[in-house]
Amino acid sequence: MMAAFPMYFFIGNLAFLEIWFTSSTSTKLLVILSSGRRTISVGRCFAQSSFYFALGAVEFSLLVVMSFDRYVALCQPLRYAAIMKHQLCIQLVAAVWVMGFTFLIYRLVLLSQLTFCGLNKIQHFFCDNTPLFQLSCSDVTLLWKTESIFILFIVLSSLCLTLASYTSIFFCILQMPAASARRKAFATCSSHLTTLAIVYGSCIALYAPSSGHASLETNSIVALLNTVLYPFLNPFIYSLRNKAVMLALKEAMARATAQLFP
Template sequence: MSFDRYAAICQPLHYAAIMKQQLCTHLVIAAWILGFTLSSYHLVLLSKLTFCGPNKIYHFFCDNSPLFKLSCSDTSLLWKADSVLLSFVVLGSLCLILVSYMCIFHCILHMPSASGRKKAFATCSSHLTALAIVYGSCIVLYARPSEEVSLETNRIVALLNTV
């Protein structure tokens, strides 16, 4: 979406040439393949866990932290895999989005018309709000060490992320 906003605001006359159906299809397919591949790897690691204690997860869905706390096997590899996935997927995509929005803000600030700047900021504000909620909650959920995460805080942030 940030690339779409970049093309619409910074390259308005070239928008139709840039955002063709084929490019959109390729971006969606790439996102699905990357998400499926990384999730499959993580699922394989999760399937190797053993559980010997209570079997109730006090959470809205089967998230990593509560599942790791129920396991009686070593979860250090899974915590490391989560850290790598967080760094690669969440922080990597966040960096790309931030670079895109820096270019957008640069273009907006150099617009001669005040009404044009206001319209461009209004176009981006809803997307930036959604990004702040999603990325903020993901970072709060997965960037902290396991000892600092309380399940109640995890549940509230996970609910915010889901909504």
């Protein structure tokens, strides 16, 4: 149980993060769909945009920490308990959240310098960069460059660190003598790799095009998948490969079936 603490601790933090990440955009979307109220104040729009990007930065960083945890578990199994101590796990997660909220403050200050005029109609279901910057009467050239550099730094730095961890993991797995051990090691990483593919794929689809010239309709669809569908799939990605979770699910389904068809 002690050895499993870091893995479940990080997954628990990822689940907590996904709740906030989804709530940052979907709450307003649900209000729009249920009441038809399509307006949002400038302050709330800035807050929504800032939380969205700050929590996104936290997610990328947390995935790096989780890849390091998988590296230690597979490549340094005898030293895993000694390296991934409770204190280190808490410090890593705390650093990730502090960095994210530092980014939150930075974005709020940056967005507060924008001015708006004319018909302020956002062609999106939340205050994303592209529709928000296009509405501004200010010169957003510098802002676009600053945002692009920051997003690129977060994505590329986290991707490089994750690739470094998984490159080491790959070579460690290849050195395992038994085929069953190799299959088990690959299965251990499959959930995390699936999450990485979805997160980085959606981010590249949304923010890779330069200067925000991507189709707003395409951005809206990808953003909807990223903020609603992906967090919904995450519990299945991580839980359905866990034997204890599967056993509990089967028992719950058996009880429900017995109650419905006594």
